[in-house]
Amino acid sequence: MSATAQKTRFRIEGMDCAGCAAKIDKVARRTPGVNDVMVSATAGTMVVDHDAAADLDDMAKRVASLGYGIVGDARRGSIGAAKASSTIPPAPGHDHGDDAGQDHGSKRKYDSGPAAAAKAAPEMADLHGHDHGTDDGLWWESTKARLTIACGAALGAAFVLVQFYPASDPWIFIAAMAVGLIPIARRAVMAAVNGMPFTIETLMTVAAIGAVFIDASEEAAAVVFLFLVGELLEGVAAGRARASIKALASLVPKTALLERDGKTMEVPAESLAIGSTILVRPGDRIPADGLIHSGQTSIDESPVTGESVPKPKGPDDQVFAGTINQDAAIRVKVTAEAQDNTISRIIRLVEEAQETKAPTERFIDRFSKYYTPGVMVVAALIALVPPMAFGGDWNEWVYKGLAVLLIGCPCALVISTPAAIAASLSAGARRGMLMKGGAVLEQLGKITVAAFDKTGTLTEGKPKVTDIIGAERSEADTLKLAADLETGSSHPLATAILAEAKARGIQLGSATDSRAIGGEGVVGKSGEIDLFLGSPQAAEKRTSIPRDLMARIVALNDEGKTVSVLVADGRLAGLIAMRDEPREDAKRGIQALADLGVSAVMLTGDNKRTAAAIAAALGLEPKAELLPQDKQRIVGELRAAGQTVAKIGDGINDAPALAAADVGIAMGGGTDVALETADAAVLHGRVMDVAGMVALSRATMSNIWQNITIALGLKAVFLVTTVIGVTGLWPAILADTGATVLVTANAMRLLGRKGLKPAEG
Secondary structure, three states, X not given: OOOOOEXXXXXXXXXXXXXXXXXXXXXXXXXXXXXXXXXXXXXXXXXXXXXXXXXXXXXXXXXHHXXXXXXXXXXXXXXXXXXXXOOOOOOOOOOOOOOOOOOOOOOEEOOOOHHHHHHHHHHXXXXXXXXXXXXXXXXXXXXXXXXXXHHHHHHHHHHHHHHHOHHHOXXXXXXXXXXXXXXXXXXXXXXXXXXXXXXXXXXXXXXXXXXXXXXXXXXXXXXXXXXXXXXXXXXXXXXXXXXXXXXXXXXXXXXXXXXXXXXXXXXXXHHOOOOOXXXXXXXXEOOOOEXXXXXXXXXXXXXXXXXXXXXXXXOOOEEOOOOEEOOOOEEEEEOOOHHHOHHHHHHHHHHHHHOOOOHHHHHHHHHHHHHHHXXXXXXXXXXXXXHHHHOOOHHHHHHHHHHHHHHOOOHHHHHHHHHHHHHHHHHHHOOXXXXXXXXXXXXXXOOOEEEEEHHHHHEOOOOEEEEEEEOXXXXXXXXXXXXXXXXXXXXXXXXXXXXXXXXXXXXXXXXXXXXXXXXXXXXXXXXXXXXXXXXXXXXXXXXXXXXXXXXXXXXXXXXXXXXXXXXXXXXXXXXXXXXOOEOOOHHXXXXXXXXXXXXXXXXXXXXXXXXXXXXXXXXOEEEOOOOHHHHHHHHHHHHHOOOOEEEEEOOOOOHHHHHHOOEEEEEOEHHHOOOOOOOEEEOEOOOHHHHHHHHHHHHHHHHHHHHHHXXXXXXXXXXXXXXXXXXXXXXXXXXXXXXXXXXXXXXXXXXXXXXXXXXXX
């Protein structure tokens, strides 16, 4: 980060709706030296791109004057010109607690300096009121909930008192209305002072006061109460989206059993350093990413991968923080610090993605800037033109104008897109499908061609033994002698032979005088038996290979398999064939894409024979013997032909092609996934998840259009019914807050997508 260009990330307490985000965005941009601002109501964050000389103290004071708590995330980046002397506290009503365990890293209140804090604090008291619920506590414990309850109680009391003291009407209703309206009016004033005169608080204040002047104080009091109820419900629903991804943090235990100097001690999990050895007992959650040092067990990875079947794990196998050890105690060598473990990285990526806007969201934001003033003009015309031009009743038409003013709030429209995108990003991340923002999520649903790398993407990335053919020795003897010869070797083919022998429970010996012969194979002795394991061509120099076995070798080669021939004491012992096998779900994943109307092609640098064999098994078109620039060229040609292309690869060797595609998807495992290169990542290496991303994108776009229809449709209906006199102020406020709650609740349905089945797209 340079001295002149910095990015500072904040958490904003009490920001629960699109209107909040818009106000904070505008206030932050008014600060000299601030170049760009990204505010996410769904993530509850603000990222400020600013010069080194920018006065962030002044910006914090302005944000606080609107009634929000502003918290700098010290782990995420610069906190600007902060001093250690004081902080800006959140306004009453923002009692979110300390968010313990929720922010996934260190944080502190942003310091605005002593003078700023002293000046800002009085302005904030009981101002914003958008605390719809605490992050850690119950929603009804918040100050906003208490204000809503107080306003409701005052309204109820007013209805009772007016029955016994009719003369108290309308003053008793005005007093009840004031309980809720005064905080709303103060927010409207502070927003106007900061350059935002046309906020929902302004609309609400004008409508309520106007209703009093036309002798509709009873309705005005009810409207204020309904407004507070709507905001409360809106915040509770929005909080679910924010909590859905943050809940992942609670999967990681707070403590770990560290082994040091032969002793085991309990330490905070966040203190674990790379290289530490920890003990994980049966039933415990694993506190850090790492490799199993000793022990055999089964690991329930469903909290991270979504897979319900536990996986057997042994020495050198990778385990993830938050997963559950089931069978036996294991010792794990830590490979990532707390802030870099799999779950922390998922949380960080999703939060950052939620801070970026999709094209649809940016369009809605631009539209709403013209929509709100337009509605105010329409409301003014409805209130003024009929009485002035046609002799209409002033009270009647002013009443209708005030109702239209309430209908016109753009909250539901503005939240329609980000709520759906935030829910989808969270739902995908919980299953290891990570997308870098709404633009990527939106684009995924448009792809028509998926271009896959082969090795490590469609295949496991490591060879496996597929065939063992005995000649003068049995299959078991052939495998045992070959494994004896390869013991201690790290060559991929040797590793495959040793893994197969281990899987079959073969007790291995150790060959002597082992050595490699360049271009041919390996020689050595197992007991008194002289052994050679190598290519068929090299084996033919040492013994004869019958014609039928040679034909079998050719057939295996045609299937893309590498064949090693074992010679024992100068005689043909047997054959071992190996191949980098397709991932277990590769064929189903390709078929799922086809069901979605997405064709698939394989781009690989491997030889044509192997590529053709793998492609035929999976049902896709192969293009083989390609260099990285060839893959980039082919992607470019597909795009030039009008296709929307997703490139799926390891994110490193395929970097040019990933960059050339409309969407680059990194296929990786755990902490090694190449998130920096690609637009999205399949964290757990499942080919089916590529189809899952496409299905999720299409479901999200469908949800967004449903939300827009709900938001505009309800307003259109109530606009017409208000003008013709069927509905009034009460339905008008319900059209606003009710639409916002409906839109948010509809978006939250995306959180419940189980399995993200492609067919649902």
